[in-house]
Amino acid sequence: MKLKDILLKLKEKFLRIDFHAVFERLQSNGKLLLMTVIATFVVMSLACLAVFSVNVKGPEQVLVPDVTGKKLTAALIEMQAKKLYPEIQLRYSETPGDEGTILEQNPSGGAIRKGFSHISLVVSRGVVIDHVENYIGENIDAVRMKLQTLFAGTAKPLIVIASPQYKADTAEAGTILEQDPPEGTSITDPVTVHFVVSRGPNFENTRVPDLLGNSVNDVLQQMARTRLVFDFTSHEAGPGENAGTVVREQTFEEELVPNYTHVAVEFAFPRQTLGGNVYGIFDAVLPAYPYSVQVKLAAKPEDGDAYTIVTFSHPGGAVTIPYAVPKGTDLILSVVSSAGETERKRITVR
Incomplete structure (x- = not known):
């Protein structure tokens, strides 16, 4: 056999063996790659599931503090410590001196809520009126109506009109001539106001x-x-x-x-x-x-x-x-x- 023929056969055999090995190697690496992709997908899915579970669970639950009767500043500090968001509403009250005090809250103290929940707080803006006004010269019926409107809806009006004392005067009938207590008297508790009222001229x-x-x-x-x-x-x-x-x-x-x-x-x-x-x-x-x-x-x-x-x-x-x-x-x-x-x-x- 000629040298040329021998070399051709060896080359042909070498090439056949080499391509077969390469194919097997590629086939083996493809399985590994596929397994890698599958493993990566599983890991990512588990990670997403863990994040989703954490988000669904949300913040931990907390005990709502009872802040009724406390000043607004102290109440806000307590709410902040519990990671609760207060919603403020202002309302006139019936008690002198309680401006800035928490009158009501919803939900009430002791309730269980998730952190970052909203808590409604009703805060006193003080009493409608804090001193006795000057009513001299006004008509007593008009003053009665004014005070009724001023304290409408309150269980305990801060100003109560006593039975008036009437006397003859040149002023028009029903005109307030005197009052006690006088104008400017501070209201710390409900006040009873006494009026002297004109009956009108008695000489006509x-x-x-x-x-x-x-x-x-x-x-x-x-x-x-x-x-x-x-x-x-x-x-x-x-x-x-x-x-x-x-x-x-x-x-x-x-x-x-x-x-x-x-x-x-x-x-x-x-x-x-x-x-x-x-x-x-x-x-x-x-x-x-x-x-x-x-x-x-x-x-x-x-x-x-x-x-x-x-x-x-x-x-x-x-x-x-x-x-x-x-x-x-x-x-x-x-x-x-x-x-x-x-x-x-x-x-x-x-």
Whole structure:
């Protein structure tokens, strides 16, 4: 065999053996690489699962401290130590001197919550008013309404008005003349305020008007202009009497009489409706007032808008008012003050 042929055979054999080894080596390394990739994936999955578990578990649970009654600064320090977030709400309180104190909390002390939870704290912004104001010169009804509004919703108002003492004065009736304690008095506990209130001038007298022959409307106008208490009565008009007018009136020896003197006045009313109106006397009993109040009689027809029949001053007690209105009209008696109108009686004319 020639040398050339021998070399060719050796080369051919060498190459065949070498390629086979290389293939086996590659096959062995591929399995190792695959195992490495699988192992890496498993490790990463376990790591992700551990991180996820930690995040799901969240922060550890803590005991909510009871900070009710404590000052805000101390309460915030306790909340911070427990890794809790306070949410602050401000509210007026009823106790002088407790400004900045925790009034309420939610959840309450002793509850279990996760760290970084939100805790609601209601903090006192102090009392609505901390001193007695000057009420002299104001109307007592207006002051009452003001204080009621100021302390609305509180179980223990800080200012209470005692039963006023009334006296005659040139100031308008209901005006506060004196007060005790004086303006500027500090409020540390609920305070009872005593007022001296004007009854109005007691030296003024009134001229008694001549009402004989007057109609109901004429008499109503006189009621609005004078400070007298008219006690109205009526009877069915007889022969020679003008139906719907005054036929008798009390007389006095003196031309002038003291304010709110009672004057008896009698009407002769028609038996049936006259001019589409029903005639009558509206009567009611009011509380006895220390000074005169404004009294109003209003009418609300079945069809139409309400209107005022008369407004006049009255000291309280029995009230009588003549009327001439259509059948079915509602008559409403109210007492008018600076605080508004208070309905006292309502009837429907039949």
